[in-house]
Amino acid sequence: MEPLLSVRGLKTYFYLDEGTVKAVDGVDFDVFPGQIVGIVGESGCGKSVTIKSVLRLIQNPGRVVEGEILFRHQDEDGREKTIDLAQLDPHGKAIRSIRGAEIALIPQEPMASFSPVHTIGDQIMEAVLLHQDVSKEEARRISIERLHEVGMPNPEQRMKAYSWELSGGLRQRAMIAMSLACNPRLLIADEPTTAIDVTTQAQVLRLLLDLQEQHNMAVIFITHDLGVIAQIADFVVVMYLGRVMETGPVEDIFFHPQHPYTKALLESIPSIYAPAGERLPTIEGSIPHPFSRPSGCPFYPRCKAFMPGVCNTSTPQLKPINDRQAVSCFLYD
């Protein structure tokens, strides 16, 4: 099967007065049709910048400086053609016809993403009218149908509601309805459950899994929560300081992690099953400041398997170690 999205050697840098922040510094991954890919990493690992680069939403002083973002675009007649999103003008017509239609985004903060002065109905209809050649009546019908699909009670009435009148969970549902308005083939969810409570989070995760199955969409799910990744992802991309450390199917990542960072990360989360009072294994130090990135492998200053003269001098590349997992670490060279 051919991937729907294939990111190769992506580099996105931010040129600030104080220096250059290499937010994404060589990222490769694939997303296959119907697959849920989880991108997991701690703050500053570049997960959000990666997907903003895919959507070409990087704003000055940031720029996609290198790499390919190959997307299998489908035109009106259903013919498929691979286009490199990295080559498109970020403000051009081509990317705007894809963004919000074929590739949709569920942002992190639904409160900040809805306009407070327009009803949610108007905002969902706007997305429909922008990308589909339908009448206003038809757009309204589609919007209500989408709201119904995401489990919004009384969708006809809620069309007239403002985002601030809804609870956190319903607001996130409305956001999901809007992102589905144009039947995307790739849905990108950027920490969609971070700002909400655990029972609501369970509702939203269940909804996303159901919708993914019904629409057979591909989903990129971004989170820092390994618990959420374990519950939702088929395939996992582990990032640290702008680079991919390890990729693999979710079971392999959780039960046979290979990269020292993946191992340490999994060990440091408190387990519900551990006996009370046990000390947690920790990762020494903290995430370096973006201006003082270590040379070589970005993880070496905190790595237990650090090899002096190797890890701090050259940068390991992401290489397959078996037919499922790929790791960027000199231990596997």
Add this chain to the structure above:
Amino acid sequence: MHSNDSYLLEVKHLKKYFPIREGFFRRVVGHVRAVDDVSFAIREGETLGLVGESGCGKTTTARTILRAIDPTAGQILFRTAQGDVVDLAALPEKDIRPLRRDMQMIFQDPFASLNPRMNILDIVGEPLLVIDGMKSRKQRMEKVAQLLELVGLRAEYMQRFPHAFSGGQRQRIVIARALALNPRLVVADEPVSALDVSVQAQVLNLMRDLQEKLGLTYLFVAHDLSVVKHFCDRINVMYVGKIAESGPTSEIFFRPRHPYTSALMSAVPIANPRLRKTITPLEGDVPSPANPPSGCYFHPRCPYATEVCARETPQLEEISPGHFVSCHRASELTLPGVARPEEQALAA
């Protein structure tokens, strides 16, 4: 709950209602019942967790205990270092001040809780100056150096300003400040939720080491249930200003007796892809504490609710030693807790 000599803190029927005012005359038209008749106790040296979803009143409870907010009603019985029991709820501000040294707080966001214009010496040394009256700067420097070493920071750093530190280091500074006056009760309000996973474990280990070393008692407010499971001896689960269930940690997690606790536990995303949820998530939203439902506040969302639940408010009752539940049907229900890997394996 009855009095016991070993309790450091005993909270009885604590209430905090915030008035809702409307119109030109700011008439009170209703109340937000943020904390609504909460009773619990903490033994010396113990860690009690306060969990619940946003708006359940856990932070208000914690702040009311410290008298950062004045309670509407109830008692907050605190055992002083001399062994006397005082009711913090009834004391005037000037009589609380000397007790402040015994009760300290660790805040959630280490980026907001440190003054960017003060260096670490002044931040950590401020309570020494204000409460202890330690006028000599040299003395304060010595004490701050000790405190920084205690929390795993280097004493040379004391001249630096907060911006020079990472989130985990800042939280260590916040902890050092809280420990400056040798408190006995430390209220930690979401102390690790703003930190990255890899740093979170360091801070949790530090807090545990300090507890052992200094005999601290923690009231630990958090919403991350795996952190709470790891850290707390006992847990109070709150829902819309009331305690739904209270008991030893492993009982709350694996043998919950309240339907809300059970729903909460089954919603915890577990970092194990073989434990994908088969349980249907809880429907609906948390009700507003300004306009709570009748009877048991949980009944509109509760899959086990009967007609009595809509009518009568359940009381917190001891169902087994040290395990309290506020549910009409607690004794007849068998509820699932967090799934265990072996149970899942059997089911599969």
